[in-house]
Amino acid sequence: MTDPMTPNQQPILQGRQLARLYHMAGQHSVRVLGGLDIDILPGELVAITGKSGTGKSTLLHLLGGLDRPDEGEVFFRGESLKGASENFLARYRAEHIGFVFQFHHLLSDFNALENVLMPMTIAGQRDSQRGRQLLEQVGLGHRWNHYSSELSGGEQQRVAIARALANRPSVLLMDEPTGNLDEENSAHILDILQTIRREEGTTIVIVTHSLQLASQCERNLVIGAL
Numbered sequence: 001m002t003d004p005m006t007p008n009q010q011p012i013l014q015g016r017q018l019a020r021l022y023h024m025a026g027q028h029s030v031r032v033l034g035g036l037d038i039d040i041l042p043g044e045l046v047a048i049t050g051k052s053g054t055g056k057s058t059l060l061h062l063l064g065g066l067d068r069p070d071e072g073e074v075f076f077r078g079e080s081l082k083g084a085s086e087n088f089l090a091r092y093r094a095e096h097i098g099f100v101f102q103f104h105h106l107l108s109d110f111n112a113l114e115n116v117l118m119p120m121t122i123a124g125q126r127d128s129q130r131g132r133q134l135l136e137q138v139g140l141g142h143r144w145n146h147y148s149s150e151l152s153g154g155e156q157q158r159v160a161i162a163r164a165l166a167n168r169p170s171v172l173l174m175d176e177p178t179g180n181l182d183e184e185n186s187a188h189i190l191d192i193l194q195t196i197r198r199e200e201g202t203t204i205v206i207v208t209h210s211l212q213l214a215s216q217c218e219r220n221l222v223i224g225a226l
């Protein structure tokens with residue numbers, strides 16, 4: 001595995017001159033991100049902070065191929081996503097990107113293990129043993145057969161992290177992953193992320209309003225002040 005700390009590496013993700021235009025009914029459009037340049041190196045743990053409405057979630061969606069920029073382009077390992085087909089973007093997301101959102105969107109009719117196995121099943125690579133290992137990694141090995149309604153908010157978020165890691169993504173994109181958690185649970189999530197990064201070399205990008213969380217990341221990019 002490449003040493004995640006090696007300097008002068010090629011960024012795993014780059015944004016160049018990024019902007020997104022949102023058109024409001026009956027009003028003029030809003031230009032978000034204002035031509036932003038961003039480089040994320042392999043294996044980095046990066047926080048993205050900034051005032052509300054500056055475009056942090058928008059940026060995460062552009063980097064993860066969930067949305068397309070109106071200006072500029074995103075590069076993954078030096079390759080532009082500009083003009084990529086919907087199929088290509090779907091494959092890009094499935095193969096390389098794990099997403100974790102504030103509201104984890106676990107499937108309530110399935111237990112923790114089945115939720116973690118879902119992305120593997122969709123990719124045709126269901127591996128129950130890996131699913132159990134991932135739940136162990138987030139400290140929930142013993143709760144594998146519990147439904148989400150039987151888990152606390154912090155526990156559900158940990159299942160969501162295990163699920164996001166199911167297909168071994170090289171990049172984990174997280175939008176307010178600790179937004180609804182108390183300090184103890186937030187610290188626990190950060191510990192888990194540090195371990196994942198160390199053991200699997202995963203690049204982790206976290207959008208957060210928590211300055212405490214951001215201060216514990218390797219780098220804090222402040223949107224609106226880049």
Ligand SMILES: Nc1ncnc2c1ncn2[C@@H]1O[C@H](COP(=O)(O)OP(=O)(O)OP(=O)(O)O)[C@@H](O)[C@H]1O
Pocket residue numbers: 022023024030032050051052053054055056057058059
């Ligand atoms: N689908 C949309 N349609 C119209 N405007 C949108 C849409 N999505 C976002 N916006 C606008 O774009 C701007 C940036 O939104 P975004 O959610 O990316 O900001 P943010 O920095 O993540 O905000 P917060 O910290 O409050 O979550 C906001 O002004 C928002 O109202």
